[in-house]
Amino acid sequence: MSKTSIGKRRWAIAEGYLPGWSHGEGPQLTSHETVCLLNAGEADAQVTITLYFTDREPAGPYRVTVPARRTRHVRFNNLKDPEPVPKETDFASVIESNQPVVAQHTRLDSRQAELALLSTIAYGE
Amino acid sequence: MSKTSIGKRRWAIAEGYLPGWSHGEGPQLTSHETVCLLNAGEADAQVTITLYFTDREPAGPYRVTVPARRTRHVRFNNLKDPEPVPKETDFASVIESNQPVVAQHTRLDSRQAELALLSTIAYGE
């Protein structure tokens, strides 16, 4: 267990979308765009997320700390500073960390006990 | 932030399919085969997409520009030049760019607020 960190310091997710409305069935049909971050190492990871769009300049950086030996599942809906993530808008994201982390992109559909509709490893380098 | 580009110049998606019909419920049940491209760098990316089939020669190249610091979600349904993408036909795609980009394959199901049914990072090299 001498080496516990795993991952990379730069990740990208080319696909993102927050729906702008729900469908009359309440929060169960809200989809949650999430980046799951794992920091298996012994030092806290200072992470920045930058969002890219189709027709405007990037937003961010949004700042997230992933403590040592912890995971954080970050919902894009909850990113508020420096600005909320626009809805009904295609976006992509770049995640940069000062420690190795692992990033996975997941969209949750909570209609059935937090089943997810999609998940894919991000692109790391 | 001195280095902002991320990704690779050649990507492949081995799976593609455009359904040939809808199911009486209108555009909500249309599936959208998409390649999401992120260009986080400082130079516009000139991208070509070549499509491969089971029993005919490849189609393309289709040309797409992804401006610097932008993302483009390209729907295969919308590729028209040099020829439309045939429906009800298995295909695969190779994406080549003159700048590093990140490619992700997503199939959208718009029945519920643009939920996606699948997404996977493309194969990059």
Place this chain on the structure above:
Amino acid sequence: MSKTSIGKRRWAIAEGYLPGWSHGEGPQLTSHETVCLLNAGEADAQVTITLYFTDREPAGPYRVTVPARRTRHVRFNNLKDPEPVPKETDFASVIESNQPVVAQHTRLDSRQAELALLSTIAYGE
């Protein structure tokens, strides 16, 4: 276009499963476990697929040719020689090719115009 091939010669898919029954709604509810292979190069690819199980020796090799500049979407249901793929049985697969190819694992749900439920790039090396 001097270099057209892309991919690797060895791939693995750790997850596979063929359901053993359908649900009274006919072929629309049959799930199709598929490996999508792309050979973007100029030489035909001779591919072998070996299947691994939980409690018996591996099956195969199954032999598939992917012609130059073609894609083949191989359904595990259709592999018959040297033996059919057992149903209701967890399996994994290793794909070996004499040319670079790209492998993607997709499970199709044909209830809605060939929508897929999952897809992921295989592990290549």
Place this chain on the structure above:
Amino acid sequence: MSKTSIGKRRWAIAEGYLPGWSHGEGPQLTSHETVCLLNAGEADAQVTITLYFTDREPAGPYRVTVPARRTRHVRFNNLKDPEPVPKETDFASVIESNQPVVAQHTRLDSRQAELALLSTIAYGE
């Protein structure tokens, strides 16, 4: 077939979640969080799984053997020693093996003949 092993010795899955309740429709609606492991080599693989959480120290290691030339689809629900996996709790996992293996993350939805809702290759290094 002189070289049969494929894969890496360290893998990470940044996303995991076990629902804490079902929805009145019995086991068909239970989702199964699974890591599929393939050991295509000639030596048994001794695998440890460590789980990471948001607000407590990691759990494990959980110990799993994947025999030579076998696959094992490990359900997180079934990991009991040293402690059960908590429900309704985000987690991430690191898989370490003394032999090369391939790891794939799959969430099964058994409503329709073991269809899966998501699957993605783990991050390997």
